[in-house]
Amino acid sequence: MSDNAQPPVRFRADVLAVPAYRQGAAPTKPGFKLSSNENPFPPLPGIAEAMASRGDVNRYAAAGMPELRAEIGAEFGVGAEHVHLAAGSVAILFQLVHAAAAAGDSYLYAWPSFEAYPSLGLASGAEPIGVPLTASAEHDLDAMAEAITEGTRVILLCSPNNPTGPALRRADFERFMARVPADTLVVLDEAYREFVTDPEAVRGEDVLAQHPNLVVLRTFSKAYGLAGLRIGYGVGDPAIFRAAASVAIPLSVTGIAESAARASLTPEARAELAERVAVLVERRDRLAAALRELGIAVPDAQGNYIWIPETSAGGGVPDALALAADFAEAGTLVRPFAGRGVRISVGEEESLPVVIDLVRAHLARQGGDA
């Protein structure tokens, strides 16, 4: 079927006008997949057994999952009713934007940031407003505060910012929150929280209690390595999550995901997680340092990925798509953002020299062309 074929039934013209989501290409050659910020490690010990123990897939899972929610809540010093589960934290982003913002309303986020943000309001008609990052690839919180209007229903903060890397500092976050109306929802998306090493970075558990309009999002997809199972969570006001549940697709979190998440929170699993995170953080810092030595101005990298800016002025590459094409040609997939830069996930140890060599060769070729 061709891409522009019309459906045989009446559909919304505004929906049909939107290009369908395209997942990053699957690798076609042996190489590394560094395009989706996935975890290169296999699941933590005990996860496979926990999943296999859920043979009851002829039954719907009990929807409330109170034990898992209580275990997560304990981390934040709150009860299970403050914890909301969904099939990935992206599902919670979708629910919150839908619950808060209708046609005529808007929601704000920094840009470039998580690629899902601009389309969250599509079906409801809420207007997405991306506020450009600063020159150091951080949220421009002053500009974001100035962009708040009567119609702003949700503000999404991504810390550390995917794809560029810097985390929000706590003092900056607090200054920003003081400028946000108390009845406007703020979502702190901490999908990469476990990788953050900046001691000044804001941490959801430290600021949640002071801000009733704040929801903190986390996920089992990235550090915990359960991306394919689809389970993430929000922590915040129970009434906010009752509204989110009203627009959620029911029964989306599977019992297998619930069991895997609970097994991920045992002391043994957490100890192993901490070791793996430390390995990935060390690899990240080594990769960033090597790329900076090549002259790339890699912004502060606080997630499990690094950012190579597109720039004609030095400190980056002149064409993000061309760099990504060079990588793909060599069998390694990275994520280009046209006109912005290239995000490279921190993967297997063996991928590091491959990445560094490909960037060096690309820069040499660019220099030769000039």
Ligand SMILES: *Cc1c(COP(=O)(O)O)cnc(C)c1O
């Ligand atoms: C990966 C990611 C998510 C969502 O992950 P889920 O798999 O849906 O839990 C959310 N926010 C950001 C910034 C991400 O990069």
